[in-house]
Amino acid sequence: MLRQVGPFVGEAFGVLADNRTRSFLTILGLIIGVAAVIAIQILGKGMAGAVTGVLGSLNDRSFYLFPNQQQADFTKASFTVADIDKVHAAVPNIVVxxxxxxxxxxxxxxxxxxRLGISDASDVAFARVPLIFGRNLSHDDVASAAHVCVITNVAFKRLFPAGNDPVGSSLRIGERRYVVIGVEGPPTQGILPIKFGGDISIPYTTYEHDFLRSRPLFAAQFIVADVSQIAQTEAAVKAYLRTLKAGRSEYQTFDRKTFSSSIDGIFAALTLVVTLIGAVSLVVAGIGIMNIMLxxxxxxxxxxxxxKAIGATSFQVLAQFFIEALLLSLVGCGIGLVIGVGVGWLVDRFALVAISGVVPSLPWLQSIAIAVGFATIVTLVFGTYPAYRAARLDPIEALRYE
Amino acid sequence: MNNGARAVDGPVIAMRDIVKTYKTGTLEVPALRGVSFDLARGEYVAIMGPSGSGKSTLMNLIGCLDRPTSGTYHLDGIDVGTLGDDALAAIRLKKLGFVFQGFNLLARTNALKNVALPLFYAGVGVRERDRRAAAMLGEVGLGDRATHKPSELSGGQQQRVAIARALVNDPAVLLADEPTGNLDSQTSEELMALFLQLNRSGRTIIMVTHDPETARNAERVIRVRDGLVVADESKMRI
Structure with a gap:
């Protein structure tokens, strides 16, 4: 089979090379279409990587609880530390x-x-940023409501510009003092200016005492033991709290998956739109190829x-023109592939990496599959008819043609 | 050098009562009105006639490019009137070699690859193709022009390449349609000498022409007029 096809390929290359300008203009639409689709695929992947990077600080095992914002009396839906403790006691799979x-x-x-943000944390291990000095909050810190804090690299640079190890020195917030026990390093990923929590983390017990007292709460954080059950736990928490409020208030939860899937949805829609535009340009390109083949x-x-007079069968003539169309498509899609990957890579490298810190890997195999797939489809749809016309020619008529 | 054992020992071409009618709308135009003749292996025959005589139609039928409306045609023992398109293509490939007035070489392709084309369609491997094509080019006196493209060859040389291409599959019949029509008289002479030489080494040749000079070397002349054979004469070669 290959031996049969080989000379056709050489021949087809010759034909295309003889009509270089025409061939190039023919495949231009294909180049643009494939390049657009592949570039947007790569960008979509890079965006997803960037989102994951941004969410690096959000733990898989934790979720947040809020009153539902679309309810008649939002303020009535607030809860207290005591409410949270009741939820904790009633719903399984909650660590803290x-x-x-x-x-x-x-x-x-x-x-x-x-002026910095202060937030509370527990001692349960998060996938946090590695520390450059000191240690994380311990169980004893939480149990004893110790006046200690872990500070981010941002806070460290603002408060200790000399860069010396600040562990053991104290920060003053209002009238209270907190001993620095740990300093986070610069984040390795997720540099977008979205951070869950402030730059100063103190034990939640300390926070309750110093900042919250018995004031109503509008958000709580839960950490689960079994992450595979997180959705059920979220449902149970909402249901329990609703019962606690006599069914008059609605609640929503929010975990990493909810967040990333909503962002993924935006990019999926964007990818779809560009892919559709690419598909339209591929149809136009296909018609161009059909025209030039005719x-x-x-x-x-x-x-x-x-x-045919020499003895070629109709199928052999069909194969010749089909291979020519296929080659035209493959060259177009190949150039589109290189341009698409190039553009995708450049944008990833210089835009996305700068904001997310994540270097995405190029989806080579997927891109090649897209290019070859498009080439094959375009050829099948638009190359078959001209090849069929060639195969059906009457040899006597054809020989007489001037 | 050629042939070897054929399937049958009868005439290489046997045509009986061949009728060919073209239909143009409701109008029926008879091109051949009952042509019969036999051609023995190794013969050199010229088919002559004025334009409109039906000789081109006859040529297309002999060449298996067309099917008769009625009558039977056996080529090398095979009843080709009953064959389908692919089988006819196979007959053209294996049993017939075409030489055209306008050479009809592939312009982008060098002499060797042009000659090798029928072998390619026959599914012969590339090395064997090139070897046999080179040998065939040598036989028509163009062994040193293998890598030249048609545009780099003279008309006579191009027609020699075409003859080599026609012979490379070792056909039962070499079919030439006005082979010297595009050539000057000097080159025509050389080409006719080549045809004579090929016939003397055993090739069966049918030449369709209206030019008595070109037909000069043929040992038999079939004259066609108004769709009928009006004369079929054998002669001594000059």
Whole structure:
């Protein structure tokens, strides 16, 4: 089979090379279409990677609980620390539940001061940013409501510009002092300016006492034991709290999957739109290829007559023109592939990496599959008819053609 | 050099009462009105006649490019009137070699690959193709022009390449349609000498022409007029 096809390929290359400008213009639409589709695929993947990077600080095992914002009396849906404790006691699979608090305060360290966000945390291990100094919050810190804090690299640079190890020194927030026990390093991923929580993390027990007291809460954070059951746990928490509020309030939960899937949805829609535009340009390109193949068949009517007189079967003539169309498509899609991957790579490298810190891997196999797939489909749909016309030519008529 | 044992020992071409009618709308135009003749292996025959005589139609039928409306045609023992398109293509490939007035070589392809084309359609491997094509080019005196493209060859040389292409599958019949029509008289002479030489080494040749000079070397002349054979004469070669 290959031996049969080989010379056709060489011949087809010759024909295409003889009509270089025409061939190039013919496949231009194909180049643009394939390049657009592949570039957007790569960008979509890069975006997904960037989102994952941004969400690096959000733990898989945790979810947030909020009152549903579309309800008549939002303020009535607030809950207290005591409510959360009841939920914790009633719903299985919860390791720890605590208020998700955030306040902005002026923080002072020696002569340096800055307005920073303060939030609470538990000692249960998060996939956090590695520390450059000190340690994370411990169980004892939480149990004893210790006045200690872990600070982010941002806070470290603002409050300790000299860059010395600050562990053991204390920060002043209002009238209270907190001993620095740990400093986070610069994040390796997820540099988008979205951060869950503030730059100063203190034990949630301490936070409840110092900032919350018995004020109503509008958010709580839960950490589950079995992540595969997280959806059921979220449902149970909402149901329990609703019962606790006598069915008058609605709640919603929010985990990493909810967040990333909503962003993924946006990119999926974007990818779909660009892919559709690409598909339209591929149809246009296919019609161009069909047109040029019909011209080629007409121009070479006499040649087809000679081939048939010599003894070529209709199928062999069909194969020749089909391979020519296929080659045209493959070259177009190949160039489109290179351009698409190139553009995708450049945008990934210089735009997405800068904001997310994630270097995405190029989906080579997928891109090649797209290019070859499009080439095959375009050829099958638009190359068959001209090849069929060539194969059906009457040799006597064809030989007489001038 | 050629042939070897054929399937049958009878005439290589046997035509009986061949009728060919073309239909143009409701009008029926008779092109051949009952042609019969036999051709023995190794003969060199010229089919002559003025334009409109039906000689082109006869040529197309002999060449298996067309089917008769009625009558039977045996080529090398095979009843080709009953064959389908692919079987006819196979007959053209294996049993017939065409030489055209306008050479009809592939312009982008060098002499060797042009000659090798029928072998390609016959499914012969590339090395064997090139070897046999080169040998065939040598036989028509163009062994040193294998890599030249048609545009780099003279008319006479192009027609030699075409003859080599027609012979490369070792056909039962070499069919030439006005082979010297596009050539000057000097080159025509050389080409006719080549045809004579091929016939003397055992090739069966049918030449369709209206030119008595071109038909000069044929040992038999079939004259066609108004769709009928009006004369079939054998002669001594000059």
């Amino acid at each position: 539940a605590f208020p998700a608090g955030y306040v902005a305060r002026v923080v002072t360290a020696g002569h340096e001061h800055a 011209v080629s068949v007409t121009e070479r009517t006499r040649e087809i007559g000679v081939r």
